[in-house]
Amino acid sequence: MRTGLGSRSPCxxxxxxxxxxxxxxxxxxxxxAVPKPDKERxxxxxxxxxxxxxxxxxxxxxxxxxxxxxSVALNGHVATIDRATGRNVHPCLITLxxxxxxxxxxxxxxxxxxxxxKRLRSLISPNPYExxxxxxxxxxxxxxxxxxxxxxxxxxxxxxxxxxDLTPTEFEHLIRQLFEAIGLDSVNTQPSKDEGVDxxxxxTDPVMKGLCVIQAKRTKNxxxxxxxxxxxxxxxxxxxxxxxxxxxxxxxxxxxxxxxxHGRLELLDGANLVHLFKKHMDLxxxxxxxxxxxxxx
Numbered sequence: 001m002r003t004g005l006g007s008r009s010p011c012x013x014x015x016x017x018x019x020x021x022x023x024x025x026x027x028x029x030x031x032x033a034v035p036k037p038d039k040e041r042x043x044x045x046x047x048x049x050x051x052x053x054x055x056x057x058x059x060x061x062x063x064x065x066x067x068x069x070x071s072v073a074l075n076g077h078v079a080t081i082d083r084a085t086g087r088n089v090h091p092c093l094i095t096l097x098x099x100x101x102x103x104x105x106x107x108x109x110x111x112x113x114x115x116x117x118k119r120l121r122s123l124i125s126p127n128p129y130e131x132x133x134x135x136x137x138x139x140x141x142x143x144x145x146x147x148x149x150x151x152x153x154x155x156x157x158x159x160x161x162x163x164x165d166l167t168p169t170e171f172e173h174l175i176r177q178l179f180e181a182i183g184l185d186s187v188n189t190q191p192s193k194d195e196g197v198d199x200x201x202x203x204t205d206p207v208m209k210g211l212c213v214i215q216a217k218r219t220k221n222x223x224x225x226x227x228x229x230x231x232x233x234x235x236x237x238x239x240x241x242x243x244x245x246x247x248x249x250x251x252x253x254x255x256x257x258x259x260x261x262h263g264r265l266e267l268l269d270g271a272n273l274v275h276l277f278k279k280h281m282d283l284x285x286x287x288x289x290x291x292x293x294x295x296x297x
Contacts (some may be wrong), residue, residue, distance in 0.1 A: 042129040049076065049093060049128050050113035057098050058108065073097045075136040091133035096122035151188075153177060154281065162286045163248045163273070164218065171218040172198040175246050178273075179214065181280040186214075196227075197234060201244070210241025217247040220288050228255040232262050242266060246273065248288035 023034050036044070053076055060072050076094040081087070098120055106116060117124060123134045153166070153174040163171060172188055176199045179186040184201040199214040213234055217223055228245060235243035244266045245251075251259075251267050259265035268276070270287030277283040 042127075045129045046124075047113060050117050050124070052076070053094050053096065053122070054108065054111075054113055054116060057096075057103060061100055061103060067100070069100065071097055071099050072103075073137055077136075078131065080131060091125075091131050092136040093125040093128045093131070093133065094122060095134055095136040096120055097137055154283070157283070160284045160286060163270075164220065164286075164288055166218065168216075168218055171248075172216045175199060175214060175216045176201075178276060178281065179212075182276070184212070196230065197238070203241075211238075212242040212244055213238055213240045214244045214246065217245065217249070218288075219247060219249050221249055222291070223247050223249060223251050223255065225252060225254045225258070228258055228265065228267070232258075232265060235264055240264075244268065248273070250291035 022031050024031050035041075053074060056074060056076075057072050061069065074094070074096050075092050077090040077092050079088065079090055082089045094117070096117065102120070108116075114124070123137070125132045125134050151170070151173040153170050154177055163174075166174065169191075176186045176188050179199070179201045184203055186199055186201040188199045189197050196215050197213045198216045201212040201214055203210050203212070213231075215227075215231055215234075217227070223245065228251065231243045231245055234240075242264050246268045248270050250269045250271075256267060259267050269291070273287050274285055277285045
């Protein structure tokens with residue numbers, strides 16, 4: 001990382017800050033401080049906020065000498081009193097998620113703190129001095145899952161891969177790569193007593209935020225209703241925003257009706273996978289067998 005503290009002061013310790021204003025009062029023969037203009041105070045507060053955020057992220061990455069931490073999510077709150085209600089409040093004035101590799105490329109001795117945070121796609125209060133809050137980015141507790149290292153399955157696929165030819169592990173990692181291509185932070189879980197969860201996908205968008213648990217079923221037969229209903233229990237136990245069941249085959253009517261009624265279950269069959277792989281990864285895949293035609297009700 002090119003953020004070490006050297007002879008040149010980092011952005012958060014810049015010596016270019018103007019000194020405080022003072023004046024000599026002749027009648028009292030004393031020197032008194034003069035309050036800074038309102039505009040200058042507001043600009044200084046915003047600058048300190050930006051510098052504090054960058055310093056915090058820098059210290060966290062610097063403390064991790066083994067490079068285990070790959071990203072840092074920071075929500076900066078202040079403790080204050082709401083003048084309208086007299087109650088204690090903790091508005092969030094800045095929120096960001098910084099990747100180690102991207103942050104390590106920054107030359108913090110030369111950046112403008114606020115411009116740097118904008119480059120890192122941070123959300124910053126438009127009026128921090130007035131304590132106008134922003135919606136904080138969500139952070140997820142993944143300690144309840146047993147995670148595993150990712151595999152790049154796509155690199156070893158043929159031009160038109162048959163999903164049923166993949167091993168169960170390869171299929172699970174391929175599904176994780178699909179959700180990454182869709183735009184979600186995703187990670188696979190270890191084969192264990194983890195209630196059938198094969199992957200976890202995280203949406204960190206401040207509006208659509210949520211954690212999704214994913215089960216991947218590589219099979220030639222219809223997915224049993226019991227599998228779908230069991231996923232509903234996993235969603236509740238893991239406190240997930242959504243449960244997604246992905247299969248190379250298809251689902252029955254009872255499963256589809258149950259998922260619709262539940263509201264937080266998403267069923268993706270083989271036909272859906274063909275569309276999603278083509279749209280998000282430009283990959284032509286062959287799923288499982290064609291489902292039988294349904295009799296009209």
